[in-house]
Amino acid sequence: MADPLSEVVTLLQPGAAFSKLVSGAGRWRVRRTEPGRPFYCVVLEGSCRLAVEGREPLMLQADDFVLIPAAHHFATSSLDPPDDGQDAPPTLLPSGEFRLGTVEGPPQVRMMVGYCVFGSPDAAMLVSLLPQLVCVRGDQRLATLVQLVNEESRGQRPARELILTRLLEVLLIEALRSTAGTAASPGLLRGLADARLAVAIRRMHEMPTHPWTVAHLAKEAALSRSAFFERFSRAVGLTPMEYLLAWRMALAKKLLRKGGVTITDVAERVGYGSASTFSVAFSRHVGMPPARYAREPLPASGM
Known part of the structure; x- marks a missing residue:
C-alpha cells in the first residue's frame, strides 16, 4: 500500500544546511525572516518562547520539538523578552555553543536548532501540503534524531550526505506523523487523518x-x-x-x-x-x- 507521507518527504529531497547548539540566559530575542527555509528546533533543557507570525506564542520546554517547513517570520526569545525591540547577537563560546543574552552564568535554556534545504524543483507545492507549524512535546525519539543529524553534519565520515539525507527524511516523517491526527491547517496530514x-x-x-x-x-x-x-x-x-x-x-x-x-x-x-x-x-x-x-x-x- 502506498504511503503518501513518505513519498512526499522523499520527493522533497531534504538535505542538511547546518545545525548548532544554542543557549540563552537573561532577556534575549532573535527574529528570523528567512526566505522559506525549513527550520527545526529541539529544546534540550529549560524553556523559551516561540512566536510565529499569525499565531499565538508558544512556550517550549525540555524535549519539545518544533518544525516549520517553510519558515518566514518568527522569533525565539526568553520567556520575558526584551521590550526595546533589539535582537540579541549570539556570542560563540569556547565550547562551540552559541549564547544568547547574558554570557555569564548558567543557561536558562539549551536547544539544538537547524535549517535544512529541500532540493526538489517542486518543493513549494509539496510543502504546501504540510502543516505550517509542527510542535511535538516530550518525544525523545525526535530529540535523538536531531542529535544524530547534528553529529553527522559536523563529521566528515564516508557517505555523510547519504546518511544525512536518510536521517532528515526519518526526522521529518517522525515529526509529521506525530501530529497527523491534530494538524490544524489544511494539507496532506489532515487528509490522511x-x-x-x-x-x-x-x-x-x-x-x-x-x-x-x-x-x-x-x-x-x-x-x-x-x-x-x-x-x-x-x-x-x-x-x-x-x-x-x-x-x-x-x-x-x-x-x-x-x-x-x-x-x-x-x-x-x-x-x-x-x-x-x-x-x-x-x-x-x-x-x-x-x-x-x-x-x-x-x-x-x-x-
Missing part, C-alpha cells in the same frame, strides 16, 4: 496512471460525490483533481530530471494517454514544455 479520505489519497498514490474521476474517488472513500468533494477540499486545501494533477506533475518532474526516458514514457507513467496531451498539461502547470524542463539546470539549493 480522515480515514475515508486517506483511502482515496492512497489510491491516487498507488495508481497515478488510473483515469480517476471525483466519482471514482468518492466511491473508494465510501462517500457521495458531493460529500467527498467538499470534505476533501476542506481538509487538503485542494480539490481532488487539483491534488491528483499536482501529484502527477511532481512525479513527472522527478522522471524528467532523472533523464533516460522519453516524453511518451513519462506521459504513460503519470496517467496521460499521449505525449501531446501530457505536454499541454505540463506546460500549463509548470510554465514550460517538458522537453525544455528536462534540459533546465537544477536549482542551486532548493528552498
Whole structure:
C-alpha cells in the first residue's frame, strides 16, 4: 500500500544546511525572516518562547520539538523578552555553543536548532501540503534524531550526505506523523487523518496512471460525490483533481530530471494517454514544455 507521507518527504529531497547548539540566559530575542527555509528546533533543557507570525506564542520546554517547513517570520526569545525591540547577537563560546543574552552564568535554556534545504524543483507545492507549524512535546525519539543529524553534519565520515539525507527524511516523517491526527491547517496530514479520505489519497498514490474521476474517488472513500468533494477540499486545501494533477506533475518532474526516458514514457507513467496531451498539461502547470524542463539546470539549493 502506498504511503503518501513518505513519498512526499522523499520527493522533497531534504538535505542538511547546518545545525548548532544554542543557549540563552537573561532577556534575549532573535527574529528570523528567512526566505522559506525549513527550520527545526529541539529544546534540550529549560524553556523559551516561540512566536510565529499569525499565531499565538508558544512556550517550549525540555524535549519539545518544533518544525516549520517553510519558515518566514518568527522569533525565539526568553520567556520575558526584551521590550526595546533589539535582537540579541549570539556570542560563540569556547565550547562551540552559541549564547544568547547574558554570557555569564548558567543557561536558562539549551536547544539544538537547524535549517535544512529541500532540493526538489517542486518543493513549494509539496510543502504546501504540510502543516505550517509542527510542535511535538516530550518525544525523545525526535530529540535523538536531531542529535544524530547534528553529529553527522559536523563529521566528515564516508557517505555523510547519504546518511544525512536518510536521517532528515526519518526526522521529518517522525515529526509529521506525530501530529497527523491534530494538524490544524489544511494539507496532506489532515487528509490522511480522515480515514475515508486517506483511502482515496492512497489510491491516487498507488495508481497515478488510473483515469480517476471525483466519482471514482468518492466511491473508494465510501462517500457521495458531493460529500467527498467538499470534505476533501476542506481538509487538503485542494480539490481532488487539483491534488491528483499536482501529484502527477511532481512525479513527472522527478522522471524528467532523472533523464533516460522519453516524453511518451513519462506521459504513460503519470496517467496521460499521449505525449501531446501530457505536454499541454505540463506546460500549463509548470510554465514550460517538458522537453525544455528536462534540459533546465537544477536549482542551486532548493528552498
